[in-house]
Amino acid sequence: MNAERLTIPINPMPDSDRLPHALYRAEQVRNLDRCAIAQYGIPGIELMNRAGEVAYRILRERWPDARDLTVLVGVGNNGGDGYVIARLARAEGLAVRLLQLGDPQRVTGDAAISRDAWRDAGGTIEPYRGLPRRSDVLVDALLGTGLERPVEGLWAEAIQALDRQRAPVLAVDIPSGLHADTGRVMGVAVRADVTVSFIGLKQGLFIGAGPEYCGEIRFSALSIPARVYAGEVASARRIDWDQQAARFGRRPRTAHKGTFGHLLVIGGAPGLSGAVRLAGEAALRAGAGLVTIATHPAHSAWLNLSRPELMVSAVETSADLDPLIARADVVAIGPGLGREAWGRDLWESVLGLDLPMVVDADALNLLAESPRSGSDWVLTPHPGEAARLLGTDIAAIEQDRPAAVHALQGRYGGVVVLKGAGTLIRSDPLRPFAVCSDGNPGMATAGSGDVLTGVIGALRAQGLDAEDAACAGVCLHAAAGDRAARMGERGLVAGDIIAALRPVANRVPALQEDS
Ligand SMILES: NC(=O)C1=CN([C@@H]2O[C@H](COP(=O)(O)OP(=O)(O)OC[C@H]3O[C@@H](n4cnc5c(N)ncnc54)[C@H](O)[C@@H]3O)[C@@H](O)[C@H]2O)[C@@H](O)CC1
Ligand SMILES: [K+]
Incomplete structure (x- = not known):
């Protein structure tokens, strides 16, 4: 998959039996x-x-x-x-x-x-x-x-x-x-x-x-x-994978792994290694050329063995991050980061970086403690994290999700992905925000958010800008979730979404036995 900058028109009239993409108040x-x-x-x-x-x-x-x-x-x-x-x-x-x-x-x-x-x-x-x-x-x-x-x-x-x-x-x-x-x-x-x-x-x-x-x-x-x-x-545009997949063409014959970017995933405090493993593996399945995981020494060796395609580096302190950052094109931080001294040190050290970032999970909670605005980051809060970031409660977020994503983007800058049924994506406040119409309740499961972080990071590493990576990533993740749910929504786990990423990203038709 090579990703292209592509302007997808927002059509208010349906060209066939399909629903239009333009939405209004x-x-x-x-x-x-x-x-x-x-x-x-x-x-x-x-x-x-x-x-x-x-x-x-x-x-x-x-x-x-x-x-x-x-x-x-x-x-x-x-x-x-x-x-x-x-x-x-x-x-x-x-x-x-x-x-x-x-x-x-x-x-x-x-x-x-x-x-x-x-x-x-x-x-x-x-x-x-x-x-x-x-x-x-x-x-x-x-x-x-x-x-x-x-x-x-x-x-x-x-x-x-x-x-x-x-x-x-x-x-x-x-x-x-x-x-x-x-x-x-x-x-x-x-x-x-x-x-x-x-x-x-x-x-x-x-x-x-x-x-x-x-x-x-x-x-x-x-x-x-x-x-x-x-x-x-x-006021908004409906997005789905059918439409977003147009961004991905044939991979050039001359490609090498450097063509598809190097993502650095930072997280995984002791006891929380699964989150970085899921994000890293999802990034590989979404087409990133190289993925390095910077994680706690407590489990770095085990992680490396469990998925040898991932490069894993043990990080004691933020000083150990420097050489990893020097080789990365994009940083995804937060999965399993924790809010203890180890995670805080890593979070603070990436704040001044001039690199595209995806910020999730505990990194969002740390951001809520000392708010600041960024320009080249994608924030991916679920309603609980969004509530902390805005100093309110989940009910207030859910009452008016468009207002919440607008407020988040205004306060924190960059691109904000407000997760939940009908995930919203807001970047430039003057442009219509996006609503993903793919996905299903089976995806409300542990680790699903870590998978999304890896996918968005992988798409940024492959050259999409923050907004396109967020929109295409949300839709790819949701469509993979829908494919995984053919076997049933109940009991769907994050690993099932990862397994579906490759056929969905490559538009491989579902096999009979999948459905
Ligand atoms: N020419 C047009 O404007 C067209 C309108 N259309 C239809 O018209 C609808 C909009 O019509 P209206 O603007 O007349 O509004 P509605 O028919 O949606 O309802 C307005 C009426 O309901 C009352 N009301 C509002 N909230 C209430 C509540 N919670 N409990 C009880 N009563 C309540 C209001 O006081 C008002 O009398 C559209 O949804 C669509 O179905 C379509 O016929 C297409 C063309
Ligand atoms: K009605």
């Missing part, structure tokens, strides 16, 4: 709606009809045998989409019950036009008092991007009732109760089997609880002109 999607209506003369009711048609088509495609439909509508335009779906379903002969929440007097504008069209077609509106005993599919058109406060009362009861029943749920635009910007559950939220999102993909679908609540995500731009998107810079 709710306010931005409202601007896109407004622009399509005001500047391109597409009436709002036309957009609503298109939204309802797309959602209904997807519903029929996914559940062709459905006969009994229950549609829950709120009082805004999300409910308006629901009326369109109900009308189309009824016209095709399905039995439709439409249940309304909220004050019917507050239904105005396009939503009122859709409601009247539903009534004119012979449909009835029942106030919500509970779900019918039986439905083949339920449609959630309660709350969309207009969600503005936590869900309570009868609304919360309805969402909980949806959760208890067995039939599949199609969410219109976004699962009701999920915050479109942060992916936070505002009290309660609908757990959908399919979410059909319109005009612009909301970033909250991919962040925080989003992936847990959305089910399969489908998208339609509702055929608005591509020029509408020129006025809104995406």
